[in-house]
Amino acid sequence: xxxxxxxxxxxxxxxxxxxxxxxxxxxxxxxxxxxxxxxxxxxxxxxxxxxxxxxxxxxxxxxxxxxxxxxxxxxxxxxxxxxxxxxxxxxxxxxxxxxxxxxxxxxxxxxxxxxxxxxxxxxxxxxxxxxxxxxxxxxxxxxxxxxxxxxxxxxxxxxxxxxxxxxxxxxxxxxxxxxxxxxxxxxxxxxxxxxxxxxxxxxxxxxxxxxxxxxxxxxxxxxxxxxxxxxxxxxxxxxxxxxxxxxxxxxxxxxxxxxxxxxxxxxxxxxxxxxxxxxxxxxxxxxxxxxxxxxxxxxxxxxxxxxxxxxxxxxxxxxxxxxxxxxxxxxxxxxxxxxxxxxxxxxxxxxxxxxxxxxxxxxxxxxxxxxxxxxxxxxxxxxxxxxxxxxxxxxxxxxxxxxxxxxxxxxxxxxxxxxxxxxxxxxxxxxxxxxxxxxxxxxxxxxxxxxxxxxxxxxxxxxxxxxxxxxxxxxxxxxxxxxxxxxxxxxxxxxxxxxxxxxxxxxxxxxxxxxxxxxxxxxxxxxxxxxxxxxxxxxxxxxxxxxxxxxxxxxxxxxxxxxxxxxxxxxxxxxxxxxxxxxxxxxxxxxxxxxxxxxxxxxxxxxxxxxxxxx
Amino acid sequence: xxxxxxxxxxxxxxxxxxxxxxxxxxxxxxxxxxxxxxxxxxxxxxxxxxxxxxxxxxxxxxxxxxxxxxxxxxxxxxxxxxxxxxxxxxxxxxxxxxxxxxxxxxxxxxxxxxxxxxxxxxxxxxxxxxxxxxxxxxxxxxxxxxxxxxxxxxxxxxxxxxxxxxxxxxxxxxxxxxxxxxxxxxxxxxxxxxxxxxxxxxxxxxxxxxxxxxxxxxxxxxxxxxxxxxxxxxxxxxxxxxxxxxxxxxxxxxxxxxxxxxxxxxxxx
Numbered sequence: 001x002x003x004x005x006x007x008x009x010x011x012x013x014x015x016x017x018x019x020x021x022x023x024x025x026x027x028x029x030x031x032x033x034x035x036x037x038x039x040x041x042x043x044x045x046x047x048x049x050x051x052x053x054x055x056x057x058x059x060x061x062x063x064x065x066x067x068x069x070x071x072x073x074x075x076x077x078x079x080x081x082x083x084x085x086x087x088x089x090x091x092x093x094x095x096x097x098x099x100x101x102x103x104x105x106x107x108x109x110x111x112x113x114x115x116x117x118x119x120x121x122x123x124x125x126x127x128x129x130x131x132x133x134x135x136x137x138x139x140x141x142x143x144x145x146x147x148x149x150x151x152x153x154x155x156x157x158x159x160x161x162x163x164x165x166x167x168x169x170x171x172x173x174x175x176x177x178x179x180x181x182x183x184x185x186x187x188x189x190x191x192x193x194x195x196x197x198x199x200x201x202x203x204x205x206x207x208x209x210x211x212x213x214x215x216x217x218x219x220x221x222x223x224x225x226x227x228x229x230x231x232x233x234x235x236x237x238x239x240x241x242x243x244x245x246x247x248x249x250x251x252x253x254x255x256x257x258x259x260x261x262x263x264x265x266x267x268x269x270x271x272x273x274x275x276x277x278x279x280x281x282x283x284x285x286x287x288x289x290x291x292x293x294x295x296x297x298x299x300x301x302x303x304x305x306x307x308x309x310x311x312x313x314x315x316x317x318x319x320x321x322x323x324x325x326x327x328x329x330x331x332x333x334x335x336x337x338x339x340x341x342x343x344x345x346x347x348x349x350x351x352x353x354x355x356x357x358x359x360x361x362x363x364x365x366x367x368x369x370x371x372x373x374x375x376x377x378x379x380x381x382x383x384x385x386x387x388x389x390x391x392x393x394x395x396x397x398x399x400x401x402x403x404x405x406x407x408x409x410x411x412x413x414x415x416x417x418x419x420x421x422x423x424x425x426x427x428x429x430x431x432x433x434x435x436x437x438x439x440x441x442x443x444x445x446x447x448x449x450x451x452x453x454x455x456x457x458x459x460x461x462x463x464x465x466x467x468x469x470x471x472x473x474x475x476x477x478x479x480x481x482x483x484x485x486x487x488x489x490x491x492x493x494x495x496x497x498x499x500x501x502x503x504x505x506x507x508x509x510x511x512x513x514x515x516x517x518x519x520x521x522x523x524x525x526x527x528x529x530x531x532x533x534x535x536x537x538x539x540x541x542x543x544x545x546x547x548x549x550x551x552x553x554x555x556x557x558x559x560x561x562x563x564x565x566x567x568x569x570x571x572x573x574x575x576x577x578x579x580x581x582x583x584x585x586x587x588x589x590x591x592x593x594x595x596x597x598x599x600x601x602x603x604x605x606x607x608x609x610x611x612x613x614x615x
Numbered sequence: 616x617x618x619x620x621x622x623x624x625x626x627x628x629x630x631x632x633x634x635x636x637x638x639x640x641x642x643x644x645x646x647x648x649x650x651x652x653x654x655x656x657x658x659x660x661x662x663x664x665x666x667x668x669x670x671x672x673x674x675x676x677x678x679x680x681x682x683x684x685x686x687x688x689x690x691x692x693x694x695x696x697x698x699x700x701x702x703x704x705x706x707x708x709x710x711x712x713x714x715x716x717x718x719x720x721x722x723x724x725x726x727x728x729x730x731x732x733x734x735x736x737x738x739x740x741x742x743x744x745x746x747x748x749x750x751x752x753x754x755x756x757x758x759x760x761x762x763x764x765x766x767x768x769x770x771x772x773x774x775x776x777x778x779x780x781x782x783x784x785x786x787x788x789x790x791x792x793x794x795x796x797x798x799x800x801x802x803x804x805x806x807x808x809x810x811x812x813x814x815x816x817x818x819x820x821x822x823x824x825x826x827x828x829x830x831x832x833x834x835x836x837x838x839x840x841x842x843x844x845x846x847x848x849x850x851x852x853x854x855x856x857x858x859x860x861x862x863x864x865x866x867x868x869x870x871x872x873x874x875x876x877x878x879x880x881x882x883x884x
Contacts, residue, residue: 001620003623028858029858030858031858031859034860070755070756071752071755071756072748072749072755072756073755074749074801076855081801095774095775095776096774096776098776098778099758099774099776099777099778102777102778102779103779103799223633223636223637223640224636224639224640226666226667228667233667235636235665236636237629237633264667265664266663266664266667266668267668276626276629277625277626277629278628278629278632278633278636278664278665280667291640315776329781332637332640385779385780388778388779389781390778390779390781392783392785394785395783395785396775396783396785397775397776397777397778397781397783400776400778400779
């Protein structure tokens with residue numbers, strides 16, 4: 001007995017629901033009472049017996065004779081148990097089609113003989129290709145409407161084959177049906193008497209299951225860490241490969257290593273967990289592991305980097321444009337990413353790539369995404385859950401994506417012939433000794449916004465709490481390290497780069513570093529982040545210009561107004577307000593103490609090692 | 616293809632455990648509804664597996680006072696045996712619900728009102744429920760994580776996308792998300808699993824004198840079916856060939872054509 005999950009796709013009128021209704025009836029799964037009910041439902045709406053009513057459950061679906069959301073129908077034959085997912089054909093309900101397709105083994109595409117491949121069908125086929133389906137079953141329906149069913153079928157078959165070949169999809173089989181009369185659905189029929197290939201049901205039986213890849217590289221995705229009997233149990237799912245007791249694992253992206261000492265299978269324990277199953281493990285070392293991590297063997301690690309190239313399907317009602325920051329969810333990890341570039345948008349009609357400024361709902365596009373943290377992903381590994389992701393905007397899922405490439409900043413840019421030394425003490429070890437990790441907290445804002453004041457106050461508070469902390473002040477550094485730099489745009493960028501490099505080094509040494517720098521340009525601040533991406537936070541010290549100018553701690557505003565200072569930020573040089581800082585504190589609205597407390601709380605939450613989540 | 620039915624059950628179980636752990640990690644506070652029927656009892660079994668023997672959230676019975684005596688007795692037995700953190704939520708009286716609903720549906724409306732009151736009082740942002748897609752055509756359209764409006768209502772016409780196992784778990788203030796970890800199971804799967812794992816069940820499911828309950832609701836609106844299945848093995852065998860829908864004995868589903876749709880959109884389980 002095999003269990004198969006099938007999604008039905010096709011244009012809105014191609015007769016998907018009718019095929020399924022007919023399948024249910026002809027297989028003998030519908031009781032005489034239910035058939036009678038169906039007749040009365042159909043009669044009430046003045047239509048001949050409408051098999052799709054067996055599936056369409058909403059009142060409005062029956063009234064309008066369309067499928068709104070996904071329907072599912074269970075069909076049991078002596079050889080197989082099927083779940084059919086009937087997805088709507090309308091363009092605006094594409095999210096339902098994708099939701100349906102993401103959980104199935106194979107699609108069945110229904111093409112009406114009288115209509116052929118419509119624009120809707122093209123678009124759906126594009127999604128199927130995007131999903132990675134390389135085999136699909138095709139039913140040419142409504143042959144009862146053709147003058148010569150055989151010729152009509154042969155014509156459509158040639159069309160479908162040519163179209164799918166463009167997408168690299170091979171039809172598993174193309175079968176003729178006339179669902180209304182039941183020809184060649186379960187039983188052979190008069191209309192298809194010339195056909196010596198399989199019935200639709202026979203062809204369905206030839207589909208194979210898509211399964212978690214037991215032969216793939218080990219990927220154990222961490223969902224949570226539970227505290228049990230004084231120890232820690234790491235729970236998650238083995239997405240591919242096999243997890244074995246005694247095996248050394250590496251957890252990404254922090255790259256911490258430990259050996260599996262025990263695999264809990266409540267109430268007992270087991271020695272191995274195959275792909276696709278839940279796992280709960282204990283380790284031989286107290287390494288820092290939490291939700292979002294993924295474990296592999298050292299020999300076949302996932303790709304690491306900050307830049308993802310991916311093929312996405314956009315589902316959000318509002319289009320997305322370059323520069324927008326979204327949340328990337330990959331495995332159980334969730335991090336912000338910025339849409340850096342739209343490489344191409346696929347035209348559903350011609351299947352040709354075109355350029356575009358925005359990606360609208362239903363578009364398939366190739367994009368470049370840049371993350372602030374290291375991403376661990378798989379590239380085009382079939383079935384790997386680390387090769388596919390979603391993007392969220394304000395909590396709502398707005399896109400699905402397939403990873404095509406992962407690029408590391410280190411590999412892509414900078415000196416290529418210099419190999420950085422690997423430290424004999426890693427950041428996690430330092431963090432464990434210190435009780436907190438290192439991090440760069442980059443305070444940006446107008447002159448006299450209060451950056452240094454807040455930084456100094458927070459430094460004191462952190463120091464009192466026993467934290468290792470240091471303030472890098474922009475003005476101070478300009479008297480030492482950056483003494484050779486002026487205030488033109490190039491020098492400002494270099495000022496930021498050097499300061500960030502120093503801050504990153506301090507953070508790597510385990511320090512909490514507070515940088516107080518005007519850093520007026522978003523591009524420079526993005527560059528600063530790249531110097532220590534694993535723990536960098538942009539803090540906007542906000543203050544309206546009038547208030548800052550009134551404070552004018554150093555008398556610079558006054559001099560700038562008199563024209564004595566050139567390129568003074570806020571007066572004669574722009575300040576680009578951060579669009580999505582990690583934290584914004586407003587010194588015009590709240591006092592120093594309140595701002596400092598908020599920043600303190602933020603820093604503590606980011607770097608202090610929580611006693612591992614006790615549940 | 617799984618080489619044995621056991622592997623298929625393992626697969627179903629693994630997905631349920633994954634969903635439960637996602638819910639627990641991402642949605643707080645959380646509660647589970649336990650109707651004491653076969654589905655939510657099997658789900659409780661898997662909750663214990665997912666959380667290594669513990670049940671880390673309250674397990675709530677929406678009590679209309681109209682359940683079968685056998686159901687109450689089974690509840691008390693299992694609460695003891697499994698040490699469940701159980702809470703009994705008394706539902707408001709029938710006179711307080713929409714009187715335009717058909718008679719049996721009013722009982723369901725009482726549960727809906729009871730659930731709403733519970734969520735309001737306790738501020739739950741996630742409610743775990745043991746419903747399955749194959750139970751009923753409207754439930755077949757459900758998502759695994761199903762967001763609800765502040766009044767508990769469901770808008771099935773604008774459901775969020777659910778790609779692979781990425782669930783939308785962010786909940787606006789006042790609203791909540793229904794979590795359905797059993798959605799992908801069928802009635803037959805549940806009985807095969809109950810049999811394999813030796814999970815306890817209310818004895819009313821077994822045939823006595825040629826009749827058994829296939830689905831358990833309030834005692835005055837639920838009726839037994841003709842059956843000779845007096846063991847779980849026989850229930851499995853019966854379900855492998857039956858054509859009758861599972862909820863045929865549940866009056867509330869069938870009073871009017873759209874009865875269940877109305878119940879569900881207003882917030883019923």
